[in-house]
Amino acid sequence: xxxxxxxxxxxxxxxxxALSNPVRLQLLMWLREPERHFPLEEAIxxxxxxGVCVSHIQARAGLAQSTVSAYMAELQRAGLVKAxxxxxWTHYKRDEQRIARLVATLGETL
Amino acid sequence: xxxxxxxxxxxxxxxxxALSNPVRLQLLMWLREPERHFPLEEAIxxxxxxGVCVSHIQARAGLAQSTVSAYMAELQRAGLVKAxxxxxWTHYKRDEQRIARLVATLGETL
DNA sequence: CCGATGTTTCGGAATTCTTCGATGTGATCG
DNA sequence: CGATCACATCGAAGAATTCCGAAACATCGG
Numbered sequence: 001x002x003x004x005x006x007x008x009x010x011x012x013x014x015x016x017x018a019l020s021n022p023v024r025l026q027l028l029m030w031l032r033e034p035e036r037h038f039p040l041e042e043a044i045x046x047x048x049x050x051g052v053c054v055s056h057i058q059a060r061a062g063l064a065q066s067t068v069s070a071y072m073a074e075l076q077r078a079g080l081v082k083a084x085x086x087x088x089w090t091h092y093k094r095d096e097q098r099i100a101r102l103v104a105t106l107g108e109t110l
Numbered sequence: 111x112x113x114x115x116x117x118x119x120x121x122x123x124x125x126x127x128a129l130s131n132p133v134r135l136q137l138l139m140w141l142r143e144p145e146r147h148f149p150l151e152e153a154i155x156x157x158x159x160x161g162v163c164v165s166h167i168q169a170r171a172g173l174a175q176s177t178v179s180a181y182m183a184e185l186q187r188a189g190l191v192k193a194x195x196x197x198x199w200t201h202y203k204r205d206e207q208r209i210a211r212l213v214a215t216l217g218e219t220l
Numbered sequence: 221c222c223g224a225t226g227t228t229t230c231g232g233a234a235t236t237c238t239t240c241g242a243t244g245t246g247a248t249c250g
Numbered sequence: 251c252g253a254t255c256a257c258a259t260c261g262a263a264g265a266a267t268t269c270c271g272a273a274a275c276a277t278c279g280g
Binding site for chain 3: 163164165175176179180183195197198199200
């Protein structure tokens with residue numbers, strides 16, 4: 001059922017809105033290969049495992065810490081990244097499943 | 111060359127920004143099956159051929175005519191639709207190639 | 221040429237976004 | 251505990267978006 005699409009899925013719109021900002025899009029793209037875009041030497045934990053901490057993302061982005069923090073929270077609300085706290089560091093990692101599902105949904109409904 | 115992505119493709123951001131609005135996203139989705147979402151009887155030309163005119167889109171959307179016109183122009187600038195004027199009616203049709211390429215790009219770079 | 225119709229463009233009001241600095245919170249170390 | 255570090259949240263200023271009605275533009279019919 002529900003074959004007559006009435007209005008766009010809110011989750012889809014949220015994701016698109018999160019991605020519509022060049023900085024946030026860039027952050028998500030950097031996280032595709034963390035070891036490529038962030039200093040591996042300074043990593044407190046395996047990037048592939050837990051992700052990259054806010055400080056490193058902030059240093060790369062060149063924006064205020066509060067801005068980067070808010071952006072990562074927004075990407076998380078949109079379901080594009082997952083957060084893990086390791087000590088005092090919050091690490092953000094891509095949610096590849098959700099991202100893949102988003103692209104698939106776009107291919108089908110868009 | 112150019113294998114190290116520095117900043118997101120502006121065209122990609124433009125498309126995502128155009129799609130980040132629920133109304134514009136809806137308009138593009140309606141245009142997937144024009145004959146399904148717009149009155150075929152009143153069509154001045156084959157929807158599959160030239161698309162749907164602004165009046166019909168406006169009636170379905172329930173927004174001011176100037177708003178719908180501006181939204182369609184925005185979708186066109188983002189490369190998601192193509193416009194064709196038939197008499198006094200401007201018809202908008204999806205640019206399926208560009209849309210498919212956008213989804214493919216998202217799958218690869220996002 | 222006139223008037224009507226479809227569309228675009230302009231100007232503006234309300235809202236949201238972007239980004240910052242300041243402040244708050246939680247964890248660590250001495 | 252107290253200081254400090256990493257991060258989150260708050261409050262605010264400026265910019266952009268959303269949406270409208272009015273006016274301008276284009277096209278057709280008479």
